[in-house]
Amino acid sequence: MTDPLRTFALPHERRYFEMIVINVKDGESIDRALKRFKKKFEKTGVLRELRNRQAFEKKSVARRNAVKRAVYRQQLQSETV
Template identity: 50%
Template sequence: MLIIPIKEGENIDRALKRYKRKFDRTGTKRQLQSRKQFLKPSVANRAQKQKAQYIQRLRDLENI
């Protein structure tokens, strides 16, 4: 549970902005989306390898 202390005389918009920023940084949204549907470990590993290959390909093209 995220707790955002509101200071005396602070604007509610500013507090909401701090809440949204903290929510994004903690990774809560990604965690909720990943728990929504089960993903087999083999599929997750394959996706991770494909992502690593893609990033490596981009870095190789950058160095050329």
Template identity: 50%
Template sequence: MLIIKVQEGEKIDKALKRYKRKFRNTKIQQELRDRKQYTKPSVKRREEVQKARYKEQLITTA
């Protein structure tokens, strides 16, 4: 559970912004999306390799 302490006199917008940043950094939403459907380990590995190839290609062409 994420806990955000709001300082006295602090605007709620600023606290919400901190909450959203903390939520994004913990990658909870991504984990929930991944758990919606099962992905075989071989498929996960294949996607990782494809992603690595793409990143490598971007570095070499730049």
């Protein structure tokens, strides 16, 4: 019997990925199984990483954006208190 969570690595990368396996139970609708698949897929973060890799962002720009987000969040917290 094979392991439902198989791992594999791309030859040019050192990261290991787990395959997403969804077992459809008896009487379960395909829509419900698809919903479980989508939830598991979102948790892996593959799509988010793909979007980040499409356009390179310099570290200085990323740091600046992180600071802007942090300042914005702090302002929102101080307004609600």
